[in-house]
Amino acid sequence: xxxxxxxxxxxxxxxxxxxxxxxxxxxxxxxxxxxxxxxxxxxxxxxxxxxxxxxxxxxxxxxxxxxxxxxxxxxxxxxxxxxxxxxxxxxxxxxxxxxxxxxxxxxxxxxxxxxxxxxxxxxxxxxxxxxxxxxxxxxxxxxxxxxxxxxxxxxxxxxxxxxxxxxxxxxxxxxxxxxxxxxxxxxxxxxxxxxxxxxxxxxxxxxxxxxxxxxxxxxxxxxxxxxxxxxxxxxxxxxxxxxxxxxxxxxxxxxxxxxxxxxxxxxxxxxxxxxxxxxxxxxxxxxxxxxxxxxxxxxxxxxxxxxxxxxxxxxxxxxxxxxxxxxxxxxxxxxxxxxxxxxxxxxxxxxxxxxxxxxxxxxxxxxxxxxxxxxxxxxxxxxxxxxxxxxxxxxxxxxxxxxxxxxxxxxxxxxxxx
Numbered sequence: 001x002x003x004x005x006x007x008x009x010x011x012x013x014x015x016x017x018x019x020x021x022x023x024x025x026x027x028x029x030x031x032x033x034x035x036x037x038x039x040x041x042x043x044x045x046x047x048x049x050x051x052x053x054x055x056x057x058x059x060x061x062x063x064x065x066x067x068x069x070x071x072x073x074x075x076x077x078x079x080x081x082x083x084x085x086x087x088x089x090x091x092x093x094x095x096x097x098x099x100x101x102x103x104x105x106x107x108x109x110x111x112x113x114x115x116x117x118x119x120x121x122x123x124x125x126x127x128x129x130x131x132x133x134x135x136x137x138x139x140x141x142x143x144x145x146x147x148x149x150x151x152x153x154x155x156x157x158x159x160x161x162x163x164x165x166x167x168x169x170x171x172x173x174x175x176x177x178x179x180x181x182x183x184x185x186x187x188x189x190x191x192x193x194x195x196x197x198x199x200x201x202x203x204x205x206x207x208x209x210x211x212x213x214x215x216x217x218x219x220x221x222x223x224x225x226x227x228x229x230x231x232x233x234x235x236x237x238x239x240x241x242x243x244x245x246x247x248x249x250x251x252x253x254x255x256x257x258x259x260x261x262x263x264x265x266x267x268x269x270x271x272x273x274x275x276x277x278x279x280x281x282x283x284x285x286x287x288x289x290x291x292x293x294x295x296x297x298x299x300x301x302x303x304x305x306x307x308x309x310x311x312x313x314x315x316x317x318x319x320x321x322x323x324x325x326x327x328x329x330x331x332x333x334x335x336x337x338x339x340x341x342x343x344x345x346x347x348x349x350x351x352x353x354x355x356x357x358x359x360x361x362x363x364x365x366x367x368x369x370x371x372x373x374x375x376x377x378x379x380x381x382x383x384x385x386x387x388x389x390x391x392x393x394x395x396x397x398x399x400x401x402x403x404x405x406x407x408x409x410x411x412x413x414x415x416x417x418x
Contacts, residue, residue: 001091002071003041004064004115005034005078006048007124010104012412013152013310014079016327016345016362017268017285019405022049022057024078027251027268028156029163030171030215030233033078034061039171040084043091048075048115051123052404056397069113075125076107081148081159089142098134101147105130106139152310153283153325154317160266161212161249164231168194168213179216192230196220212248241274253286255390264298264321270390282323285346287386291334298323298340306341309359311412317341327362329383336367345413346405347379362409376406 005024014023024034024047031039038045047061054063067073072095076082090099090107098108105127108115118129139147150156168174172194179199185207187193192209195201198219205226207214212231216222219237226244228234233251240246241259250262253269260276266283273279275292282296298321300306306322307314324338327346338344339355345362354368365374380402384394 001043002046002067002073003037003043004046004048004067004073004075005037005061006075007050007078008104008127009124010077010079010149010151011050011124014150015311015412016343016409017153017283017325019346019362019409020053020285020328020401022047022053022078023150024061025057026150026156027253027266028081028150028159029165030167030217030235030251031163033081033150036167037076037082037087040082041087041091043074046073047078048119048125049078049123051121052401052408054123056395056401064112067112069116070111072109072111073115074107074109075115077105077149079104079150080106081150081163086143086147092142093137096134098130098136099139099142100131100136101139101149103127104149106147106149108134110134152308152315152317154281154308154319154322156266157264157281157283157322158319160251160264161231164215164233164249164251165212167233168215168231172196172213172215174213174215179220196236202226217254235269265323270392280323281321282325284324284326285328285330287329287383288326289331289386291332291336293334294332294336294338296324296338296340296342300340308341309343312359312415329379329386331382345409347374347383347402349374349379361413363406376402 011018011023025032045061046064048064093109095109099106120126174194175191177195178197179195181201182203184203185201185205187207189209192213194215196218199216201222202224204224205222207228209230214230214232216234217236220234222240223242226240228246229248235254238252238256244259245261247263249264252267255270256267257272257274259274261278264281268285270286271284271288273290277294280298306317322341324342326344330344330348333351337355339358342358344360348364352367356367363374364371387394
């Protein structure tokens, strides 16, 4: 049976990380949620995203609209953190059944034609329509334990260490070195380290895997005198700059350049934090660039729970450590300082003295003194330059996504879209 990852309105609480990607492309550990699902199931994997993302986002999944209306498929919530045992049990669902958890649908089984009847205009699954048409089953009747449906960005950060460890155990060749180690590299607990083909580790690097695995993926480069502490994942074709300090619980996706001091972070991919400065308990989306000596706070002076602004509404995270959450295509200038739990939307340009607000709306230009609208044409022009420098085409579909994100962000972040 085909597996189809779907989205619900839960994507909004994961903004700004989900403006330019479906929820299943979020990274937690070494892999994205879609990659985890693909590895755990032998069934073909398809994606049912918000309508505006359908044409531009086909990464790791096949298009939902290529399946005939009469074919039966299993639909999985893209916010779900999958595990092999639960997927096998969920695959036992009969057509017309749905698994509910709290106020969300975890999964349902239906023909494509029936599934289309429970979709909202934006392409997300309408949970109310689903409840009217399908037989609800409690998650307890089909799976043991509570499922993990990601609600907020800091959930991904909180579980990152656990997921790096699991992903490395399941998918990396721990204890093997296929890349190049230069003279003077020191590895603690080598059986807990995987260095893939094409990777290069320069002299003076220390890899400490005493407390968790270190997985350095294909064609990555770790420059001289860097210190890497596991659990840690460094993605394909990424570069760790000279004398970087990359602490535990960090995931760095593909084609990133990372330097300075980093701890407990997820850097999704195609983003740069090349220079000195501290980044802690943060999630950076794609095409982000942090200027030299950028720092974020991830701990309040009173050691209290961090409050984060999600779409204009304060949310008590219940977490002591929460750093910067920055959306796709956002940049900041040298010496930028971010307060604890700051959220910067998509397509922002942050600069100037002092700390910017703890919530910076998407398409903002400025900093602590003043924020104005980032001219849309200028934001797109910069994005085109940045993407094409990495040999990624800025297509008409990409431009259409930018147009939609601009309008959607205004509605959601102002509270006018219910």
